[in-house]
Amino acid sequence: MKSVVRTEKLTKRFGDLVAVDGIDLDVHEGEVFGFLGPNGAGKTTTLRLLCALIAPTSGTAEIAGFRLGRDDAKIRAAVGILTELPGLYERQSAWDNLVFFATLYGLPTPVANAQAEKYLRLMGLWERRKEPVVTFSRGMKQKMAIARAALHEPRVIFLDEPTTGLDPDAAKTVREFIVALRGEGRTVFLCTHNMDEADRLCDRIAFFRHRVLRIAKPDELRAELYGRATEIRLMPKPRAEDLARVQAVPGVREAHFENGSIVVASADPLLTNPLLVKALVDGGADIAFVTERKAHLEDVYLKIVEPIE
């Protein structure tokens, strides 16, 4: 896979404080890369480093094929950033805001106008384009800020808490937009505290607290920490002989009763589950449902990030 963000021992110090401590990242083209960590972990500093807004103390980075420290203006042209706060010119209209930024991104006037129209329509703000941003709701302002980040069709978009404080409808629009960006082959670097959102959107996740603690796919993280479990609910309720049959199936590591179900841990549920079902049916059990028991990403986060106090 082609890398669009690659860092080696990237470090940023502010005096004695090490905000970013020698991180190695390799983010691929067309993936949604989650960047999760507690407040004050250095996520915003990392974003600013990768957007060539601040200079690293040491280490190297290549973003969209450009070298940090040498091609900073090119990096800024090739990436878009949604900052923590929308930061819009509130007395000016939505249209004027976007066209202004399009101009600063060097887009010729006809292209700037076309891009502003494209993203205002995409975000459902076209009808209100002439109104000053101060009259917009928080969700609308956030959509405006996302539109601004995408206006110049960047290869990588850095989104810092894109759905914080949004109502479900606006959050859904933003999530759909992120999926659409991935569909276009763009890379989305997503900082969020919303674990459910990270779980649903991200292809890979980095847990971060000043340094990268772990990078993996969400499913891998869950499986690694908790194993892969299957929950089997029987009608009317499981019997001891059902549990014994389950425990005898090859590949089963452990099985127990839990809230009227049998919970089975196995190395590879894809191989084991059909055998489990067959064993239970052969034993005369009535199966209500078989489902994968998923650990929440929040549990994984707490296990990886929280212990490092």
Added chain:
Amino acid sequence: MTAAVLAASPARPTLVRAVCVREWREALGNKLLVGMTLLPPVVILIAGIGAVAAAAVNPPSDRDVQALYASAPAVAGLDPKEAVQGFIATYFLILFMLIPTVVPLTMAIYSVIGEKAARTLEPLLATPVGVGDLLFAKSLASTIPSVIVTWAAYGIYLATVIAIGSRAAVNAVTAPRWILAIVVLVPLLTLLSVNLGILISTRVNDVRVAQQIGGLVVVPVVGLGIAQVTGRVILDNGAFLEMTIVLIILDIAVFWFARLAFQRENILVRWR
């Protein structure tokens, strides 16, 4: 397939135009700023025209005339009424030099502190524009309207003095060195005030505090006015040339300091 990246660094004139238009739109939407921009020139203009008109109507006392001849030898021998008008017309020309110190300072302070308060600087700095170009564009956005306002006020003053003033008053306001001063010194003073305003705004977050600090720039101009009125300084061609050179040096120095303060990392990490 990824769509092509459209962005590039904008040409400097495009950037300057875009920043100026945006800042002017923003300023026009701020009634307080518009009021604070227009009030000083309007007050000075009304006071100047009123003083010249009053001098044309009311004859000065003998004591005033003697004092005037003593402090301004250039008008000695002229008709007292004419002399007083000429003196007042010249005095108000100096006051016109206050406009480029007060008006752009306010605009520059609002320009930077406004962006700090609205948190618009980070998205602005995330674009491929150079910070030097951005600073230059912001400077011009405050400088251009201030110079235009000063020149417009001077134009009205000039026309009014020509219409109602004595020959001495007309001679004073149309003296080539004063016209050159208005044409050359006003933009230089404005630039100085703007960049001082930007420099101060990098350190404070309160518009009023920034204005109080920036207001100190008025002191040398007022001092110069007092020195001339009391006859301690004669603003001849040599003095104007010296002032021009000093202002150019100060402009370069202050812009250099403002440029040092106006760095991406400084703005994002140290400005509060």
